[in-house]
Amino acid sequence: MTRGDPTRRRKKMPTVSMTVNGKSVSSEVEPRTLLVQYLRENLGLTGTHVGCDTSQCGACVVHVNGESAKSCTMLAMQAEGSDVSTIEGLAEGDTLHPMQEAFRDNHGLQCGFCTPGMVMSAIDLVRTNNNPSEQEVREWLEGNLCRCTGYHNIVKSILAGAKAMQG
Amino acid sequence: MSETGIGVPVKRVEDRRFLTGRGNYTDDINQPGQLYAWILRSPHAHARIKSVDIKKAKEAPGVIAIFTGADMASDEVGSIPCGWQIHNKDGSPMNEPAHPPMAFEKVRHVGDQVAIVIAETKAQARDGSELISVDYEVLKASIMMNDSLSKDALPVHDDVPSNICFDWELGDKESTDAAFEEADHIVSIEVVNNRLIPNAMEPRAAVAEYNSATGKYTLNTTTQNPHVIRLLMGAFVLQIPEHKLRIISHDVGGGFGSKIFHYAEEAILTWASAKVSQPIKWTAERSEAFITDAHGRDHETSADLALDKSGRFLGLRVSTNANIGAYLSTFGSSVPTYLYATLMAGVYTTPNIYCEVKTVFTNTVPVDAYRGAGRPECTYLLERLVNKAANETGIDPVEIRKKNMIQSDQFPYQTPVALQYDVGDYPASFNTALKSADYEGFADRKSDSESRGKCRGIGISTYIEACGIAPSAVAGALGARAGLYESAQVRVHPTGSVTVYTGTHNHGQGHETTFAQLVAESFGIEVDQVEISHGDTGEVQFGMGTYGSRSMAVGGPAILNACNKIIEKAKKIAAHILEASESDVEFKDGVFQISGTDRELSFAEVSLAAYVPHNYPIEEIEPGLDENAFYDPLNFSFPAGCHICEVEVDPETGEIEINNFTAVDDVGRVINPMIVEGQVQGGLAQGIGQALLEGCVYDESGQLLTGSYMDYTMPRADNMPNFNVSTQSVLGASNPLEVKGVGEVGAIGSPPAVINAILDALNPLGVSDISMPASPLKVWQAIQKAQ
Structure with a gap:
């Protein structure tokens, strides 16, 4: 056992169980563990990112029971029994989700860091509004920051993705 | 012929891993x-x-x-x-x-x-x-530069009692002063280039x-x-x-520099x-x-422009104080000097220029390069000043720019501030931008706005930047402590696929795609046969990295040169196998052919022969197909262009809406038009962010008041417009790829276009100055003050 072994000196911790990308998972977590930490550190799903500490940037958006949620703003234990999906669960094999494909087709990403949150958020927009206008897309993205694209191609991607999701 | 070579809007190779959550960022590593x-x-x-x-x-x-x-x-x-x-x-x-x-x-x-x-x-x-x-x-802390320079300031560093890092100058003071003696008009301005926080x-x-x-x-x-x-x-x-x-x-x-x-x-x-x-x-x-993270900008400048009766620029005098923060960061000293004052000619023929810069230690985060680095500060000063000159002399802002613009037959053009512009056509991009922005139709749109109680304004900015950093000899003579060449290793594998090791770094620019396009073009193969490796000193021999729009302009030719060495060697191998003289072997579209015959070998066949040298000119060359190149440019490259912003201001609330933003940029040869547009759009958002939204604020004791996304206004989707972006390029003359660079142009050209537009809108209300960021509150207050 190395000195860094995380199991050393641990008190008995509560267990959290949920479904993530269709798979049942269950782990002991410290009660203060955020959902995003649980996904990244316990499950190794590092596609969900942390870009801020004030719930502003949206890099951490996942779906909890089908709705978009900022996984930095909820505890893992609040997702007990929930159905969580992350960016890793969107594509089917090699086939990208239409929203992923639309981002690729329209150069809707550059450094890629905000992208998982953007895509997850965009899919939830289309769930609630299957034919959004450009203005509606821009307003919906209020909670997602991108520093690379100037949003021009993200908006274009989401409009195209919304269309493709209808097809 | 490669279908994914130079000039094709190839979809990005790197996207799939980012879109599926399989990027490999540092925090993902355990x-x-x-x-x-x-x-x-x-x-x-x-x-x-x-x-x-x-x-x-x-x-x-x-x-x-x-x-x-x-x-x-x-x-x-x-x-x-x-x-x-x-x-x-x-x-x-x-x-x-x-x-x-x-x-x-x-x-x-x-x-x-x-x-x-x-x-x-x-x-x-x-x-x-x-x-x-x-x-x-x-x-006692010194936060503003004036605090540091005041008599009772404590030294930030005990061994620098003055708090001045350096007091530097560029240009000919005497000739510039003489130009002011002869001037018919002198136009003066004071501007602050607001401190920004990069926020990758x-x-x-x-x-x-x-x-x-x-x-x-x-x-x-x-x-x-x-x-x-x-x-x-x-x-x-x-x-x-x-x-x-x-x-x-x-x-x-x-990254954006940070x-x-x-x-x-x-x-x-x-x-x-x-x-x-x-x-x-x-x-x-x-x-x-x-x-x-190192902050950006933070300049306070006063400047004077001397003009003759006809509106021709005779001289420019600039005095800048630049905040360098608490410590000298890696490039902190070069940004307000050689990346700033050397661009003071802009796209104009101003014959006499003198610029002095004092850098000041303060008890704030170090200040260093942020997208554009020095060149946005220069462009903002120059284009605000030119607009002010137009207002004060009564010459139209378009005319005064045209009158002073360097013409396309004047290249190479030696400026009075050290640089020699290699090639360009500034009137061309300027005229295209005016047309694309429908400058002529502005008056109609203005009266339409006025009929709805709104003020409408249009603002122009031209810019030039020196990038493709840098010729090592020049940089060294100016104080750089390292060379600024770039390296490449092109490794052709036995079956003809290729791995390229580059010393530049991809953090959103799409190099894995555009560099692959360059190799695909050279070898007549497709981008899916090429892998770009970067970002690991254990794999890449050496490199100076990515900043200053240098990756394609300096890293690209290194790759090209290594590809050419591969082709040269492969021709020898092909000649041997085809039993012909090397001079008879042609390489075209991925095939080695004996001129005028149908005897040929594919790129993959020659690659295999290099690694399975059974029939091989072993006395003449070694096996293998793996070449290195280092490339050091002879000059900077000089992207330039014109940005035009049109705004509508609500005088009741100070709210600003950007109705149209047009950017026409000369970036030299375009390798991938889709990526080039994306780079410009992203730069524009950062420039518009600087003009309208972003500003770092410290309180007197040095606490950062804009220390989170609740307080520092980042551009969001609903306060950015759609951008009208295009390129009008004169091929670059400083490197064999004829590229100029595109990463920074958006952030350089846009802030003065936005502010000039707002001032144009508010001019009838008597407002003649506004500082960045021009928030609705600031605009409203300026209107109230002028009434």
Whole structure:
């Protein structure tokens, strides 16, 4: 056992169980563990990112029971029994989700860091509004920051993705 | 012929991994046995450290070790060096006070490193840090440059009592003063270039590991230039030789300059990893990023323009104070000097220019390059001044620019501020922009706005930038302490696929696609046959990294030259196999052919022969197909263009709406038009952000008031317009690819276009000046004041 072994000196911790990308998972977590930490550190799903500490940037958006949620703003234990999906669960094999494909087709990403949150958020927009206008897309993205694209191609991607999701 | 070669809008190779959550950013990396670090930071802008008591913290659950600045000092850890030496007007070198990675004896800005706490979990490290008791003697802080320069200011560094880092000049003062003697008009302006916080979406992070069995260090870090970090940290700070130090930066979530610099945390983590003999990970929180990532801009300038009766520019005099922050960051000294004053001619024929720059230490975060770095500051000054000259002389803003523009037959054009522009056609992009923005139809749109009680304005900005940084000899003569060439290794594998190792770094620019297009074009293959490797000093021989729009302009020709060496060697192999003379072998569209015959070999066949040399000119050449090249440009490249912004202002509320933003940019040869447009759009958002939204605010005591996304206004989707972006290029003349660079143009050209548009809109109300960011409150107040 190395000195860094995380199991050393641990008190008995509560267990959290949920479904993530269709798979049942269950782990002991410290009660203060955020959902995003649980996904990244316990499950190794590092596609969900942390870009801020004030719930502003949206890099951490996942779906909890089908709705978009900022996984930095909820505890893992609040997702007990929930159905969580992350960016890793969107594509089917090699086939990208239409929203992923639309981002690729329209150069809707550059450094890629905000992208998982953007895509997850965009899919939830289309769930609630299957034919959004450009203005509606821009307003919906209020909670997602991108520093690379100037949003021009993200908006274009989401409009195209919304269309493709209808097809 | 390659269908994915130069000029094709190829979809990005790197997208699939980012879109499926399989990027490999530094915080995604975990090592077996990894510990976590939390860095205790100064809550004060300026204080003496009287004592640091770590006793209680050391006993906290999970805490493994705690180190302070005193520990690093007793290990004789070196000072973080500055990469560019500037000289004062009198020829003496700039003041370079020590920059210890961890504060020792004194803290100099809120956020300065005081101690590192290493624990089994991040939470334990952070909890432990709260038990450290630091006894500070709080000192008076200097936050604004005027504070630092006042008589009763305390020195930020005890060995620099004046708080002046350097007092520098460029240009001919005498001839410029003489031009002002003869002037018919003199137009004066004072502008502030607002301090910005770069805010790449990925916070900085590092994972350091020391292997005591091999004596090797590995540092994964969020950097734009891993080899530069290896050189600076290895040779100057920690004294680790290159062969024992590997720096890796795979995927990096945006940089915009802020990830060029060698940061203290990199050295602290690397040093501490040997102390504890376990890997250590540190990831900045966003609040930490705000108070530790180098900031950008922060200039205060006064300038005068001398004109003759007809509106021709005779002379320009500029005096700038630039805030350099608490420490000299890696390129902090070059930004307000050689990246700033050398562009003061802009696209104009101004014959006499003199610029002086004083840089000032303050108790704030270090200031260094941020997208554009010096060139946005220059462009903002120049284009505000030209507009003011138009207003004061009554000459139309279009006409005054046309009258003074360098014409396409004047190249190469020697400016009075050191640079020689290689090639360009400024009137062409200017006229295209006017047309594309429907400048002529503006009057109708203005009356339409007025009929609805709104004020409408149109603002023009032209710009030029020197990029493709840089010719090493020139940079060296100006004070750079390193060469600025680029390297490439092109490795053709036995079956004809290719791996390219480049010393530049991809953190959103799409190099994995555009560099592959360049190779595809050279070899007549497709991009899916090419892999671009970057960001690992263990794989790439050497490189200077990515900044200053240099990757394609300097890194591209290195790749091209290596490809040409491959072709040269492959021709020899083909000639041998085809039993022909080498001079008869032609290489075209991926095929080696004997001229005028149907005897040919494919690229893959020759590749295989190079590695299975059964029938091979072994007496003449070695087996294998793997070539290196280093490329050092002869001159900078000079992208230029024209940006036009049209706004509608609501005089009742001060609210500003951008109705149209047109950018016509000359970026030289376009390798991938889709990526070029994306680069311009992103730059525009940062420039418009600077003009309308973003501004770093400290209070008097040095606390950062804009320290989170709740307080610092980042551009969001609903306050950005759609952009009308196009290119009008004259092929570059400084490199064999004829490219110029595109990463920074958007951020350089746009801020003055926005402000000129707002001032045009408010001109009828008597408003003649507004500072950035032009928030609705500021606009409303300016209107009220003018009434």
